Amino acid sequence: MKGLLLNSAISLTAVGISLFALHRADQANDPARVIEARGLIVRDASGVSRVEIGAPVNGPMILGKREERVAPASGILLNGPDGNERGGYLTVDLGDEAVLTLDGAGNGKEVFKVVANENAGASLFVIHQNDSAAMLTTYQGKPELRFIEQDGRVSLSQKGAE
Secondary structure (H helix, E strand, O other), X not given: OHHHHHHHHHHHHHHHHHHHHHHHHHHHOOHHHOOOOOEEEEEOOOOOEEEEEEXXXXXXXXXXXXXXXXXXXXXXXXXXXXXXEEEEEEEEOOOOEEEEEXXXXXOOOEXXXXXXXXXXXXXXXXXXXXXXXXXXXXOOOOOEEEEEOOOOOEEEEEEOOO
8 A cells, every 4th residue: 555655646746747847848938938128237246247238238338438339239248347348249220230349458449340231241350459450341342351550551452353
């Protein structure tokens, strides 16, 4: 009799666990579990904003000061331990661009930037802190490589074959 009671208890427990698991699995697909928001800020243990997701995002934080963004944008910003913007992945409301940047820690200047635009092509910029840069682009409809000196002068412009 004890064996029968034990087997029944184990069976009922297994059925209960299975029903609970099925109920939880069904809840995972429930549309009510979707969180809708215009923004989300993830802070570190010190309370510093480290990740910002927004539609739109805030202007960039540079050297502790909130600046204006060139154009309204939505996406994900990554901030350094001081709260200054260090990069992001954004869609820009004006110009139909998607932008990926990595910024320097000191002054917040972009050091790596990719811009994509369905009509204008794509451009990759690798930038030194002294403002010299290398650019690979398809902006004018053909591949082009440019080396840009810190004074803005183009020292090399190699275009694809005509």
